[in-house]
Amino acid sequence: MAYTPVHIICSPRPQVGKTLLARLLSEFLLLKNGNVVAFDINLKEPSLLEYLPRVTETADVIDTYGKMQLMDRLIVNDSVAKVIDLGYHAFDEFFKMIEEIGFIKEAARRGIAPIVLFMADTDRTSARGHETLRAQIPSNVLITVDNEHVVRGELPDAMGRGQVLAIPALPPFLKTYIDRLNFSFTDYLRHEKDSSTELHQWIRRNYISIRDLEMQLTLQR
Numbered sequence: 392m393a394y395t396p397v398h399i400i401c402s403p404r405p406q407v408g409k410t411l412l413a414r415l416l417s418e419f420l421l422l423k424n425g426n427v428v429a430f431d432i433n434l435k436e437p438s439l440l441e442y443l444p445r446v447t448e449t450a451d452v453i454d455t456y457g458k459m460q461l462m463d464r465l466i467v468n469d470s471v472a473k474v475i476d477l478g479y480h481a482f483d484e485f486f487k488m489i490e491e492i493g494f495i496k497e498a499a500r501r502g503i504a505p506i507v508l509f510m511a512d513t514d515r516t517s518a519r520g521h522e523t524l525r526a527q528i529p530s531n532v533l534i535t536v537d538n539e540h541v542v543r544g545e546l547p548d549a550m551g552r553g554q555v556l557a558i559p560a561l562p563p564f565l566k567t568y569i570d571r572l573n574f575s576f577t578d579y580l581r582h583e584k585d586s587s588t589e590l591h592q593w594i595r596r597n598y599i600s601i602r603d604l605e606m607q608l609t610l611q612r
């Protein structure tokens with residue numbers, strides 16, 4: 392890996408599937424690369440730390456010390472992919488911080504490849520958050536995530552113009568199943584002999600979508 396990807400999964404709204412995507416992405420990177428470092432910046436939402444404690448650290452952007460600790464970890468080109476599960480409470484402060492320190496330009500200079508994955512929704516708060524990111528983040532870095540469990544229909548026009556990663560909706564009983572703290576997407580693929588099950592197909596489809604996105608972003612660099 393010639394660069395170190397830093398995936399920032401974010402939304403100014405709670406309950407949009409952010410931690411679910413962080414789990415999928417972290418498990419995919421573990422399967423693909425053998426390692427990953429995840430950062431959990433959450434208060435009341437489901438915690439990535441609870442799902443993947445072996446690869447996840449807590450972080451915060453409440454004060455200067457917390458910000459410095461986090462950025463020191465993100466700006467290192469060590470070829471270990473990073474995943475940030477950014478809680479909605481920290482959305483404004485996090486992106487204000489990276490704009491003030493010039494993180495995007497500094498990352499490029501050091502061989503770091505930031506990827507901002509914005510969880511779409513149809514409300515005004517999400518629209519404003521997406522507009523803020525479009526003004527701040529290069530278009531080849533900003534990915535809109537269409538979680539069909541949240542956005543039931545077409546994406547808002549502004550969010551559908553750029554790169555989009557789609558996450559298909561699951562039936563409620565399967566969503567309850569994967570929400571268990573001891574559930575692993577990769578373990579399910581390995582141990583479920585029937586590859587035609589809906590959950591097996593859903594996990595494979597998401598892993599393939601993430602793989603294709605990674606390949607696309609690699610070609611752009």
